[in-house]
Amino acid sequence: MSSPQLVIDQARVSFSGFVAVSDLTLSVGQGELRCLIGPNGAGKTTALDLICGKTRLASGAVRFQDKPIHRLSEHAIARAGIGRKFQVPSVFRDLSVWDNLHIGRSARPGVLSNLLSFGQGDDKVEIERLAELVGLENDLKTPAAHLSHGQTQWLEIALILAQNPLLILIDEPTAGMTQQETKKTAELFCGLRGKHTLIVVEHDMGFVRDIAETISVMHQGKLLAEGTIGEIEANQAVRDAYLGSGGIGHA
Amino acid sequence: MDIVVSQLMTGLSIASILMLVALGLAIIYGVTGVINLAHGEFVMLGAYVAWALQAEFGMGLLASLVPIFLIMAAVGWLVEVLVISRLYGRLLDTILATWGIGVMAQQAVRLVVGGELRYVQMPESLSKSVTILGATDSAYRLFILFVALALFGVTWVIYRYTNFGLKLRAITQNRAVASSFGINTSRIYRLTFAYGAGMAGLAGALVSPLKSVSPEMGTTYVVDAFMVVVLGGTQSLMGTLASSGILGELSGYLAFYSNDTIAKALVLVAIVALIRFRPQGLFTAHART
Amino acid sequence: MSGKTKTEMAIYAVVCLAILLVPVFLDDAFLLNKYARYLVLGMLAVALSLSWGYAGILNLGQATTFGLGSYCMAMALKLKTIPVHTGSDGLPDFMVWNNVTELPWFWKPFYSMSVGVAAGILIPALFAALLGWFMFRGRVTGVYAAITTLAAMVVVQLLIIDQQAYTGGFNGITDLAQFDVAGFAFDAYGPAIYYLVAICLTASLFIAFAITKSKAGLIVQAIRDEEDRVRFFGYDVALYKIFVFSVSGAIAGVAGMLYTIVMEFASPTFLGVPISLSVVIWVAVGGRQSLLGAMLGALIVTGMQGALSESETFLDSWTLIMGLLFVLVVLFLPKGIAGAVETIAGRFERRRTLARRQSRRADTVGEAPRLERLS
Numbered sequence: 001m002s003s004p005q006l007v008i009d010q011a012r013v014s015f016s017g018f019v020a021v022s023d024l025t026l027s028v029g030q031g032e033l034r035c036l037i038g039p040n041g042a043g044k045t046t047a048l049d050l051i052c053g054k055t056r057l058a059s060g061a062v063r064f065q066d067k068p069i070h071r072l073s074e075h076a077i078a079r080a081g082i083g084r085k086f087q088v089p090s091v092f093r094d095l096s097v098w099d100n101l102h103i104g105r106s107a108r109p110g111v112l113s114n115l116l117s118f119g120q121g122d123d124k125v126e127i128e129r130l131a132e133l134v135g136l137e138n139d140l141k142t143p144a145a146h147l148s149h150g151q152t153q154w155l156e157i158a159l160i161l162a163q164n165p166l167l168i169l170i171d172e173p174t175a176g177m178t179q180q181e182t183k184k185t186a187e188l189f190c191g192l193r194g195k196h197t198l199i200v201v202e203h204d205m206g207f208v209r210d211i212a213e214t215i216s217v218m219h220q221g222k223l224l225a226e227g228t229i230g231e232i233e234a235n236q237a238v239r240d241a242y243l244g245s246g247g248i249g250h251a
Numbered sequence: 252m253d254i255v256v257s258q259l260m261t262g263l264s265i266a267s268i269l270m271l272v273a274l275g276l277a278i279i280y281g282v283t284g285v286i287n288l289a290h291g292e293f294v295m296l297g298a299y300v301a302w303a304l305q306a307e308f309g310m311g312l313l314a315s316l317v318p319i320f321l322i323m324a325a326v327g328w329l330v331e332v333l334v335i336s337r338l339y340g341r342l343l344d345t346i347l348a349t350w351g352i353g354v355m356a357q358q359a360v361r362l363v364v365g366g367e368l369r370y371v372q373m374p375e376s377l378s379k380s381v382t383i384l385g386a387t388d389s390a391y392r393l394f395i396l397f398v399a400l401a402l403f404g405v406t407w408v409i410y411r412y413t414n415f416g417l418k419l420r421a422i423t424q425n426r427a428v429a430s431s432f433g434i435n436t437s438r439i440y441r442l443t444f445a446y447g448a449g450m451a452g453l454a455g456a457l458v459s460p461l462k463s464v465s466p467e468m469g470t471t472y473v474v475d476a477f478m479v480v481v482l483g484g485t486q487s488l489m490g491t492l493a494s495s496g497i498l499g500e501l502s503g504y505l506a507f508y509s510n511d512t513i514a515k516a517l518v519l520v521a522i523v524a525l526i527r528f529r530p531q532g533l534f535t536a537h538a539r540t
Numbered sequence: 541m542s543g544k545t546k547t548e549m550a551i552y553a554v555v556c557l558a559i560l561l562v563p564v565f566l567d568d569a570f571l572l573n574k575y576a577r578y579l580v581l582g583m584l585a586v587a588l589s590l591s592w593g594y595a596g597i598l599n600l601g602q603a604t605t606f607g608l609g610s611y612c613m614a615m616a617l618k619l620k621t622i623p624v625h626t627g628s629d630g631l632p633d634f635m636v637w638n639n640v641t642e643l644p645w646f647w648k649p650f651y652s653m654s655v656g657v658a659a660g661i662l663i664p665a666l667f668a669a670l671l672g673w674f675m676f677r678g679r680v681t682g683v684y685a686a687i688t689t690l691a692a693m694v695v696v697q698l699l700i701i702d703q704q705a706y707t708g709g710f711n712g713i714t715d716l717a718q719f720d721v722a723g724f725a726f727d728a729y730g731p732a733i734y735y736l737v738a739i740c741l742t743a744s745l746f747i748a749f750a751i752t753k754s755k756a757g758l759i760v761q762a763i764r765d766e767e768d769r770v771r772f773f774g775y776d777v778a779l780y781k782i783f784v785f786s787v788s789g790a791i792a793g794v795a796g797m798l799y800t801i802v803m804e805f806a807s808p809t810f811l812g813v814p815i816s817l818s819v820v821i822w823v824a825v826g827g828r829q830s831l832l833g834a835m836l837g838a839l840i841v842t843g844m845q846g847a848l849s850e851s852e853t854f855l856d857s858w859t860l861i862m863g864l865l866f867v868l869v870v871l872f873l874p875k876g877i878a879g880a881v882e883t884i885a886g887r888f889e890r891r892r893t894l895a896r897r898q899s900r901r902a903d904t905v906g907e908a909p910r911l912e913r914l915s
Contacts, residue, residue, distance in 0.1 A: 346686055
């Protein structure tokens with residue numbers, strides 16, 4: 001296998017003295033679906049933040065496709081091919097589903113080129129395909145504010161897919177979803193495997209079991225363990241880390 | 252030596268007024284998140300109440316301080332209930348609403364009392380001058396300084412040692428968490444607004460014998476007080492105290508050494524620069540979230 | 541183009557046409573001048589609606605760019621009066637009074653009217669771009685951006701007042717020549733000036749409309765809703781904001797130039813808090829998220845003001861009424877009149893589609909119904 005697509009190298013993040021991530025080293029190969037788990041406060045969301053530039057490193061490095069990206073601005077990191085789905089679903093509530101997806105198609109992000117772009121253009125087919133993929137094909141004209149919670153989560157996933165990034169960072173995609181919706185989401189992610197690299201932060205261990213190949217466990221801002229689901233469940237250090245929070249299944 | 256002391260005293264006198272105005276603005280902003288653009292008008296109304304009590308009922312300034320605080324607190328309470336309380340989800344709109352209220356207050360005063368300048372008598376017992384370290388200063392200015400420090404002390408004690416103050420601090424730190432712990436935020440907001448307005452009214456009343464009273468007088472105060480808040484941050488009262496001191500002294504010197512227009516422009520440029528480069532104020536180490 | 545956009549465009553066109561037709565039915569020089577003035581203010585409202593309603597940048601200093609435009613035009617028109625209102629060396633009268641002996645370098649390009657007009661667009665746009673760059677590159681948003689624009693305006697106004705020798709100070713620049721194009725003079729009290737203003741208004745309205753309907757306009761609205769989300773798609777958020785802010789500044793600049801032509805002077809009050817406050821009120825009343833609504837808001841409110849201020853008692857209470865109206869609109873009609881109209885229209889539309897759907901369902905009983913979507 002060639003060198004990994006994403007490498008986090010001894011990253012350290014602190015918020016006015018509080019160290020959220022320290023000495024985190026993690027690498028993810030191209031096309032992999034990696035699950036990132038850990039007890040509350042382990043630094044999982046911060047890990048995603050530092051990849052996409054939302055949080056800056058105090059020291060260490062992040063390399064994407066062998067290029068350092070931790071000093072780039074957020075939009076430059078996104079242009080390099082990294083997409084981010086937030087924990088609290090974040091869509092444009094005043095705009096229709098169609099307009100949301102239209103904005104997600106950000107292959108040409110410049111002001112001038114978008115100033116001269118009216119109507120649907122060549123995005124129409126792709127937008128309809130994405131809407132169908134997440135079951136929103138009948139709601140294209142609906143304002144995003146009118147969608148249910150699960151639908152909003154899916155819309156944001158569709159937005160990221162519209163952006164078509166190489167690496168997708170996903171923070172708790174199933175929060176607030178029904179069991180059925182969670183199952184559908186798992187199917188969706190499994191379908192993305194290979195085409196995109198995915199890093200998924202998730203608490204729902206059932207969901208993790210459904211989708212994961214490799215699992216990375218974080219604890220107190222560090223990488224604690226890495227391996228298949230079986231290896232992780234058997235790992236004594238992981239068990240100890242989860243002790244306070246009622247076991248790995250309920251974390 | 253005496254010129255230095257007298258400069259220092261002038262600065263302190265400006266600072267004490269500034270602090271009274273800024274304290275209310277800072278508490279309101281810190282607790283509710285509302286930038287109260289009508290705060291200057293609260294100051295102005297306080298001055299007019301002082302004038303009215305004196306002209307109509309012959310009340311001395313000292314005797315009217317408590318009624319003025321209560322009246323202005325009631326005004327603030329009313330404004331909160333009628334307008335601000337409906338806008339907490341829309342912070343940008345609170346700027347507009349308080350701006351509109353300020354305009355209304357100015358025009359209402361102009362209609363009712365008239366636009367001409369009004370004067371408030373200084374309390375006789377304080378109209379003498381005192382000599383400190385070779386410099387003479389009016390006793391009244393010293394009195395203002397004393398009152399301002401006393402009010403700051405009271406506010407600090409409330410903030411630090413009462414249950415109410417604990418809730419205030421909790422909300423200032425993190426609104427969502429505070430309300431999830433069962434703190435009745437809407438009642439606190441109301442009281443905060445009333446307290447801030449009362450303080451502004453007192454500032455207006457105290458300054459009224461020094462300067463003429465006019466419907467427009469509030470505008471300058473709100474700008475300078477806003478500067479104090481931006482400089483001091485909202486996380487601590489000490490920040491407000493320190494930055495009023497700095498700004499009071501600074502504007503004392505600026506007015507002494509350069510022309511007034513440029514001094515005003517410089518204050519505004521400083522506000523803009525602070526907002527851009529140090530939005531959390533100079534005296535707070537606050538994590539950016 | 542969607543059906544909704546077409547309808548909107550048709551409404552815009554009808555309103556602009558109606559505005560353009562006014563002089564055909566109105567033969568009163570004084571009234572035409574007054575209406576031309578209202579239209580200029582309507583343009584200013586369009587400018588604010590673009591930045592506030594669409595990009596979410598509440599510009600409390602919209603009058604800055606307006607005033608800069610008006611001064612550019614006044615400088616060019618002043619130099620055209622040589623030698624009537626200027627000294628023997630072509631020095632504007634107020635400079636002579638202030639003992640200035642030579643025309644300052646930044647006045648010299650204004651000998652040319654085309655430079656003056658270009659400056660009246662570019663200087664405001666550039667000012668907005670610089671201020672925007674300063675704010676948005678530093679992620680200054682919301683309330684803080686509003687305060688920054690307000691402070692910046694007062695600084696510019698103070699500087700203009702302070703530099704009396706070069707700007708005319710408090711008095712502004714008065715006694716100007718008539719604006720003319722290729723020998724055709726625009727009399728401030730003739731229909732020609734009205735047409736000029738109406739055409740500029742129509743043009744800026746449609747330019748702004750086109751921007752909001754482009755994908756860039758969509759992105760700008762997305763930035764208003766969720767700035768971070770847009771950023772992580774790879775769009776340079778600050779650049780988009782700077783762009784809209786500058787276009788808004790340019791439109792306000794043109795409005796400022798026209799204002800000088802209509803009013804026949806420029807004054808530091810053009811960059812004042814009262815005008816800025818008024819624009820915010822018009823746009824809030826008309827509906828900030830509708831360019832046309834904002835413009836009509838300006839026309840309605842200034843028109844009402846003009847009508848009422850003819851009686852002495854109303855003139856005094858006008859400001860009070862405005863303040864009250866403003867607070868009420870902020871409280872109860874956050875999207876203004878246009879927003880209310882849209883809500884009502886939307887309700888009708890929904891009822892109609894619902895009725896259509898129901899009748900269609902009645903036709904297709906027996907086909908597999910997709911009920912899960914209707915909840």
